[in-house]
Amino acid sequence: MDDEFKKIKFRNGSGIYTAHAVNLTGRNNQVNGNFLVWIAAFRIYDENDKELVGKICFQQSMLLDYLWADPKSKKFPQEPFLEEALVNLLHYLPFDKDVLTSQSESFIFRFIRDLEDGRQQDSRIHNIKVHDSMEKTFQIKMFGDHMTDELMAKAILEPLYMHRKDSYSTNLHIDLMRSIFPFDKNTIDSNLEILEFNNFIEILRDSTGSYISIKIKPEGVQFLTGISLKSNDKKEMIKKVRYGHNINITTGNNSPVNINADIDTSFDSIRKEIDEKNPENKEEIMKNLGALQDEIKKPHDIEKIKLLLGNIGKAASWVGRRVEPIAQQVIASYISSQLPLTPIK
Numbered sequence: 001m002d003d004e005f006k007k008i009k010f011r012n013g014s015g016i017y018t019a020h021a022v023n024l025t026g027r028n029n030q031v032n033g034n035f036l037v038w039i040a041a042f043r044i045y046d047e048n049d050k051e052l053v054g055k056i057c058f059q060q061s062m063l064l065d066y067l068w069a070d071p072k073s074k075k076f077p078q079e080p081f082l083e084e085a086l087v088n089l090l091h092y093l094p095f096d097k098d099v100l101t102s103q104s105e106s107f108i109f110r111f112i113r114d115l116e117d118g119r120q121q122d123s124r125i126h127n128i129k130v131h132d133s134m135e136k137t138f139q140i141k142m143f144g145d146h147m148t149d150e151l152m153a154k155a156i157l158e159p160l161y162m163h164r165k166d167s168y169s170t171n172l173h174i175d176l177m178r179s180i181f182p183f184d185k186n187t188i189d190s191n192l193e194i195l196e197f198n199n200f201i202e203i204l205r206d207s208t209g210s211y212i213s214i215k216i217k218p219e220g221v222q223f224l225t226g227i228s229l230k231s232n233d234k235k236e237m238i239k240k241v242r243y244g245h246n247i248n249i250t251t252g253n254n255s256p257v258n259i260n261a262d263i264d265t266s267f268d269s270i271r272k273e274i275d276e277k278n279p280e281n282k283e284e285i286m287k288n289l290g291a292l293q294d295e296i297k298k299p300h301d302i303e304k305i306k307l308l309l310g311n312i313g314k315a316a317s318w319v320g321r322r323v324e325p326i327a328q329q330v331i332a333s334y335i336s337s338q339l340p341l342t343p344i345k
Contacts, residue, residue, distance in 0.1 A: 004043065008087040009162040012095040016047040016165070019056070019090070021083040036061055036110065040086050044100065054100030058086050060111040061130075076134045080325070081179035085138075088159050088180045092142045094126060111137065138182035152191055155181070157200060157224045160216035171204060171213035175325065195220065267293045270322050281315050288312045289319065296327055 006021035019042040036059045044053040077085030093109060100107055108125045117129035130137045143151050159180060163172050178188050189211065195201045200220030204212045221227070267289065274285055292308040295301065305327055313320030 006083050007049070007166075008084055009047075009166045010087050010090050011158070011162065012091055012093075015097060016162075017053060018045045018047065018049045018166075019043070019083075019087045020045065021087075036112075040083055041106065042083075042087070053097060055106040056090070056100070057106040057108050058111070059108055061113065076138070076182055077179065081176050084159070084176060085180040089138060089141060091158055093128075099123065135182035142182075149194075153195060153200070154224055156188070156191055156195060157216055157220050160201065160214060161221055161224055164216050164221070171202075171215040173213045174211040177214055198223075264293070266326065267323075270319060274316075274319065279316060285312065285315045285319055288315065289323070292323060292327065 004020040004022055008019045008021070010017055010019060022041040022043060024038050024041055039058050039060050041055070041057045043055055045051060046053060105124060109128055110125060111128050111130050111134070113130045117127055128137065128141065131140060139147065142155055156177070159177070160172060163170070177192070178185055181188055192201065192203060192211065192214065196203050198219075200217060200223055202215045202217055204214075206212055216224075270289065271286065274282060274289075279285065288308055288311045292305065292312065295305050295308060309320060309324055309327055312323060
């Protein structure tokens with residue numbers, strides 16, 4: 001549908017589903033004195049993305065941002081991977097397909113502090129009681145009161161497994177992996193290293209050793225699901241890395257960096273926002289944006305890319321924040337493409 005902008009697979013119980021993220025129109029309402037804001041909405045389809053199962057929405061009390069000790073701290077979850085983090089959480093939340101199918105309206109999960117956790121009198125609403133922070137709240141929902149190494153390993157493998165079922169030939173970018181889990185970078189990266197050591201995942205790195213993207217291996221699928229699998233993986237020197245939902249880049253030994261036409265769609269979307277905001281320096285922003293778009297399709301002059309990013313950031317910081325992740329990912333892939341890659345074992 002026209003109002004859908006992401007598709008994300010998830011498991012709950014014995015079922016696999018596809019969540020279609022839906023654009024929100026800024027609906028706010030007040031419930032029991034708690035001012036709520038709609039933060040995400042999804043249409044839920046079956047695994048084959050054919051049959052509509054139902055609709056799920058997430059709400060959050062607007063007061064939450066003011067209740068914690070450090071209101072300037074990084075919010076979790078946040079754009080551009082807000083929807084991915086919430087869909088990942090659906091793996092751990094109570095999910096009754098029959099109830100969802102029978103509802104003509106959306107089933108609502110509410111992040112709220114003042115009401116008890118669990119299903120409410122209105123069967124369409126399930127409260128998620130917020131603890132000291134959203135990070136702590138996600139941790140409790142995912143792991144309960146005690147997190148073990150095995151639970152942590154399976155939590156990290158879960159979105160990688162879902163991505164494998166949806167797009168076997170591509171990896172998940174490290175920025176997405178770090179953004180959907182309620183832990184700091186060090187905790188996530190160290191656990192990824194342990195999973196790699198156990199031959200559960202494959203990590204693509206740049207020339208400095210920094211992580212670029214991750215892919216689950218058959219051994220990881222077997223550990224996660226308990227199902228014994230025979231691998232169909234073949235040794236390969238070319239790897240396709242997926243960045244978010246729009247950018248596909250092929251990297252490998254003697255392989256050029258190829259960016260598909262969807263990157264133009266991403267830049268066109270940014271241009272549309274600029275047109276809508278119509279800033280005074282619109283012409284300058286558009287000129288630098290066009291130059292950056294051309295340059296990242298042939299990322300040989302990294303310094304020029306950085307210069308253009310700086311110019312855009314000075315002219316319009318919000319545009320800079322939108323394009324910087326794309327440019328950084330392209331630079332990282334270009335660097336990695338200049339190095340010989342070890343074949344998948």
